[in-house]
Amino acid sequence: MVFLDIRMPGLSGLEVAERIGTAAHVVFVTAYDQYAVDAFETGAVDYLLKPVEADRLDRAIERIKAKLAAQPADLADLLSRLKAAVPQPVQERMKWIKATVGKQIKLINVDDVLFFQSDTKYTRVVLSDSEALIRTPLKDLLGGLDPDRFWQIHRGTLVNVAAIQAAERIDAERMQVLVKGCSERLPVSRAFTHLFRD
Numbered sequence: 443m444v445f446l447d448i449r450m451p452g453l454s455g456l457e458v459a460e461r462i463g464t465a466a467h468v469v470f471v472t473a474y475d476q477y478a479v480d481a482f483e484t485g486a487v488d489y490l491l492k493p494v495e496a497d498r499l500d501r502a503i504e505r506i507k508a509k510l511a512a513q514p515a516d517l518a519d520l521l522s523r524l525k526a527a528v529p530q531p532v533q534e535r536m537k538w539i540k541a542t543v544g545k546q547i548k549l550i551n552v553d554d555v556l557f558f559q560s561d562t563k564y565t566r567v568v569l570s571d572s573e574a575l576i577r578t579p580l581k582d583l584l585g586g587l588d589p590d591r592f593w594q595i596h597r598g599t600l601v602n603v604a605a606i607q608a609a610e611r612i613d614a615e616r617m618q619v620l621v622k623g624c625s626e627r628l629p630v631s632r633a634f635t636h637l638f639r640d
Contacts, residue, residue: 443487443506448472456521464516467509469502536586541567541574548574552592556605556621557628558583560598570623595619596631609638 444466446455453461459468471490487509488502539550550567559566564575565583583592583600592600607620609630617630617638630638 443467443469443510445469445471445490447492460518460521463518464513467506469506535588536583539567539574539576539578541576543572543574550574552587553602553604555602556624557599557601558592559600559628568624568626593634593637595634595637596629599628601628 444458444462446458446468448455448470449472450458455470455472459470462468467487469488469490470486471492471494473492488505490498490502536552539552539555541548541550550569554569556568556570558580559568560580561575563577565578565580567574567576580594580598580600584594587600591603593603594600601619601621605621605623607622609617609619611617615632617635619628619630621628
C-alpha cells in the first residue's frame with residue numbers, strides 16, 4: 443500500500459505510481475479535489491484531500507484493509523489523465539543577485555546585469571556603471587536565470603539579450619558580441635553562433 447502526494451520534490455506522485463504499476467494499492471493525497479472521481483473510477487483505493495483529517499484517514503485505512511486481498515488496480519489510464527490535467531510547477535526565476543562590493547553586500551537586479559563571466563573562483567557580474575564578484579558558479583546561474591533573457595554565448599559567459607548591441611564576425615568561424623554601454627567585446631564560442639544566425 444502506498445500513499446502518494448501528486449506533487450513531491452524529485453519524482454512526482456504520478457511518476458512514482460507509474461513505476462510501481464500494479465505492485466501496490468495506491469492512495470493519492472493532494473489538494474486537487476477535482477480529480478477524485480477519476481481516481482475512484484480507475485481503481486485507486488482512495489483519494490485524501492489535504493489537509494488530511496483523522497476520521498477521513500481512518501475511513502481510507504478501512505477501505506485499504508478491505509482491498510488488501512485483491513490484486514491492485516492498473517492505474518495507467520488515470521495517471522496519464524492526471525499528468526495532463528495537473529498544472530506543472532513554474533520554476534521561480536532569479537530576480538536578484540547578492541554580490542560583495544568592497545565591504546558591502548549589494549542586491550543587484552538581474553535586469554541591470556549586462557553579462558556574467560566566469561573568473562577562476564568567482565563570477566564577474568558586469569553592470570553599465572560597475573561590476574561585482576559573486577561565488578555562484580555559472581552553471582548554477584544558468585538554472586536560475588530566464589534562458590530567453592540570458593544567453594550563454596561561451597562556456598564562461600552569459601549575456602543579457604537586452605544588452606546586446608550587435609554580434610560581429612571576426613572571421614569565417616569566430617564571432618564576438620558588442621554590449622551596450624561597455625567597451626568589452628565578448629567572444630562567442632562556435633557552439634553558440636547559431637544564436638546569431640539570420
